[in-house]
Amino acid sequence: MATTESIQSAYIDYVLTEGHEPKSVYLFAKQNEMTEEEFYRFFGSFEAVEQNIWTELARRTITEAKGQEIWAQYSARERALSFFYSFFELLKGNRSFAVYSLKKQPLTLSNPRVLEPMKHLFESFADDILRDGLETGELTDRKFFSNKYKDALWMQFGFVLKFWINDNSAGFEKTDEAIEKGVNVTFDLFQRSPIDNLLDYGKFLAKNGGLKERMGF
Amino acid sequence: MSEDKAREQNSIPTSKVERSAKFVKTGFKVGGNYIKHYSKKLFNPAMDRTELNEDNAADIYESLSELKGSALKVAQMLSMDKNILPKAYVDQFSQSQYNAPPLSGPLIVQTFRKYFGKSPEQIYDKFNLRSTNAASIGQVHEAELNGQKLAVKIQYPGVGDSISSDLKLIKPFAFRLLGMSEKELNVYMREVEERLVEETDYELEVRRSIEFSNACANLDNIVFPTYYPELSSKRIITMSWLEGMHLKEFMLTNPSQELRNQIGQALWDFYNYQQHELRAVHADPHPGNFLILPDGQLGVIDFGCIKEMPEDFYYPFFSLTSTNLLENKEETIKAFRKLEMIQPNDSPQQIEFYYGMYHKMIGLFAKPYMSSTFDFSETAFFEELYGFGEQIAKMPEFKQARGVKHFIYVNRTNFGLYNILHELKAQVKTDTYKPHVMLVH
Numbered sequence: 001m002a003t004t005e006s007i008q009s010a011y012i013d014y015v016l017t018e019g020h021e022p023k024s025v026y027l028f029a030k031q032n033e034m035t036e037e038e039f040y041r042f043f044g045s046f047e048a049v050e051q052n053i054w055t056e057l058a059r060r061t062i063t064e065a066k067g068q069e070i071w072a073q074y075s076a077r078e079r080a081l082s083f084f085y086s087f088f089e090l091l092k093g094n095r096s097f098a099v100y101s102l103k104k105q106p107l108t109l110s111n112p113r114v115l116e117p118m119k120h121l122f123e124s125f126a127d128d129i130l131r132d133g134l135e136t137g138e139l140t141d142r143k144f145f146s147n148k149y150k151d152a153l154w155m156q157f158g159f160v161l162k163f164w165i166n167d168n169s170a171g172f173e174k175t176d177e178a179i180e181k182g183v184n185v186t187f188d189l190f191q192r193s194p195i196d197n198l199l200d201y202g203k204f205l206a207k208n209g210g211l212k213e214r215m216g217f
Numbered sequence: 218m219s220e221d222k223a224r225e226q227n228s229i230p231t232s233k234v235e236r237s238a239k240f241v242k243t244g245f246k247v248g249g250n251y252i253k254h255y256s257k258k259l260f261n262p263a264m265d266r267t268e269l270n271e272d273n274a275a276d277i278y279e280s281l282s283e284l285k286g287s288a289l290k291v292a293q294m295l296s297m298d299k300n301i302l303p304k305a306y307v308d309q310f311s312q313s314q315y316n317a318p319p320l321s322g323p324l325i326v327q328t329f330r331k332y333f334g335k336s337p338e339q340i341y342d343k344f345n346l347r348s349t350n351a352a353s354i355g356q357v358h359e360a361e362l363n364g365q366k367l368a369v370k371i372q373y374p375g376v377g378d379s380i381s382s383d384l385k386l387i388k389p390f391a392f393r394l395l396g397m398s399e400k401e402l403n404v405y406m407r408e409v410e411e412r413l414v415e416e417t418d419y420e421l422e423v424r425r426s427i428e429f430s431n432a433c434a435n436l437d438n439i440v441f442p443t444y445y446p447e448l449s450s451k452r453i454i455t456m457s458w459l460e461g462m463h464l465k466e467f468m469l470t471n472p473s474q475e476l477r478n479q480i481g482q483a484l485w486d487f488y489n490y491q492q493h494e495l496r497a498v499h500a501d502p503h504p505g506n507f508l509i510l511p512d513g514q515l516g517v518i519d520f521g522c523i524k525e526m527p528e529d530f531y532y533p534f535f536s537l538t539s540t541n542l543l544e545n546k547e548e549t550i551k552a553f554r555k556l557e558m559i560q561p562n563d564s565p566q567q568i569e570f571y572y573g574m575y576h577k578m579i580g581l582f583a584k585p586y587m588s589s590t591f592d593f594s595e596t597a598f599f600e601e602l603y604g605f606g607e608q609i610a611k612m613p614e615f616k617q618a619r620g621v622k623h624f625i626y627v628n629r630t631n632f633g634l635y636n637i638l639h640e641l642k643a644q645v646k647t648d649t650y651k652p653h654v655m656l657v658h
Contacts, residue, residue, distance in 0.1 A: 069338050070346060074322065081323035089330055171331055173374045180324050180374075 002034045011049045021046045054118040061087040076133025077187040084179045126150040139190040156186045322346040332450035366458035408622040416521040423449045426520040438483035438514045459516040461508030481643025483515040489650035500524035500626040502633030524626035535652035538583035585647045594642035
């Protein structure tokens with residue numbers, strides 16, 4: 001009896017051995033002693049299989065990260081860092097597949113389709129931690145911008161993923177550095193910064209009109 | 218807390234470009250400080266360089282503390298050589314011996330998972346994710362296992378990689394700061410690089426720590442933490458926690474002369490036992506590596522930097538510091554030649570000149586060895602030492618490379634030791650572990 005997992009692992013095994021996806025669902029099903037219909041009961045296409053593998057990884061990461069005792073004490077920034085580290089640690093076990101899956105489509109800043117469903121999961125997770133961060137005042141609530149924070153995080157994620165694919169360092173230590181720096185920079189931008197103070201000051205000057213004339217402009 | 222956090226989360230620039238940018242920035246600032254200095258001096262010719270030195274030191278420290286890793290290590294090394302650096306540099310650099318911004322909690326968890334497959338909470342009964350202090354290329358966390366309090370040292374990722382590129386970047390500053398020639402630096406930079414690379418190997422450090430603490434176990438009033446190799450790895454060292462005070466805090470408690478002597482003696486014995494019996498020495502005698510325990514014992518907490526002394530350095534050098542060789546000019550010059558302080562193509566006048574200078578220098582260095590006890594609180598000795606150092610630093614004859622590379626760490630070790638003993642104001646019996654002397658042939 002086929003399961004999501006059995007199909008996924010058979011698929012991974014196939015693409016990594018053959019270097020390409022099976023010619024048809026029919027052939028793939030036959031090789032794995034199931035009917036085509038059975039396959040479709042779980043997935044609509046091979047792409048859906050890949051998408052699900054990615055989403056599954058992210059889901060496991062989130063469960064694992066949240067399962068840590070320390071989680072409750074973490075700030076939003078640390079939660080994001082923790083997600084990144086856990087995700088890439090988990091991904092190590094599936095590196096060949098990840099490389100295969102991402103190299104098929106050029107990984108640019110636009111999202112590869114295989115990551116599409118995972119992105120939704122990521123965003124809802126990011127939303128959660130960012131909202132907490134905004135509530136505690138760790139992050140600055142900025143009109144129009146606050147709801148773009150999660151997009152910035154996703155972009156950061158895409159960047160680290162690309163970095164990791166090309167990382168040759170032992171134990172992917174460089175990726176750890178990329179995460180530490182990248183996520184921190186992103187969160188630095190979410191925090192109150194001199195720009196906010198500058199805008200604030202500008203607003204103040206604008207509101208207290210007449211100043212311009214007095215200053216002789 | 219939020220202030221804390223901001224510092225904690227500051228990013229460490231690690232790519233070479235970023236680091237270069239950092240140094241370039243400092244270069245501009247230092248340049249700017251000079252301009253500031255000279256423009257002020259135009260109006261006030263009496264002004265001395267103290268303010269300039271302070272400005273420079275602050276800027277350099279600021280940039281080094283952001284860089285962490287080997288750059289911080291170099292800052293620490295520079296701060297050792299009080300005899301070379303003006304006081305303002307020293308004060309700023311001394312700060313780097315205790316504090317540097319720590320890494321994020323998740324990265325620490327990640328490091329543990331990478332090397333042990335477990336999170337710190339799974340390994341220890343208790344683990345404090347906030348680090349208690351920085352250890353220049355790593356940071357120290359408090360932990361507990363089976364009722365034993367532990368110190369867990371964790372190394373920053375990527376430190377090993379950035380060492381040689383850091384040293385290249387720091388060279389121009391070293392020229393400027395120390396007024397050294399490039400040739401001289403290259404000889405020494407390689408030596409420094411070797412030691413620094415060794416320092417990033419925590420597995421080696423654990424092995425050496427165990428070796429040295431066993432070898433020195435018979436010394437009085439010296440204690441070492443217990444190391445746990447099974448809880449250590451390439452990037453993590455677990456050792457028992459020593460409770461104690463750093464030198465500065467200790468001196469503030471106004472300790473008795475007797476107690477200061479006891480600690481000074483322990484320190485002296487520790488170093489001279491290593492130099493003369495083990496021929497390899499803990500070459501990092503900065504105050505941050507020692508703790509003074511409540512019972513008056515001295516704790517040694519860092520064996521990252523070990524300098525081994527080859528025989529062709531040890532014998533000529535320590536023959537000089539032993540009682541009567543310096544009185545024999547011919548033999549002394551022979552030794553100087555072996556140590557490359559006098560070089561084959563030196564003219565007779567040069568030989569005469571360097572003989573005179575080095576004779577005085579070694580004579581000064583050897584002073585504590587010349588009698589059976591020595592009072593390190595004696596300011597006159599140190600003033601003479603620093604004064605001579607400064608005098609030499611200004612001489613054009615000393616802009617060239619002189620002396621074998623081993624001097625850099627041996628000098629650092631011994632002057633570091635003298636400095637700590639001076640700060641302790643200790644009187645020490647100096648004949649406990651004497652050099653093994655042999656005539657140079």
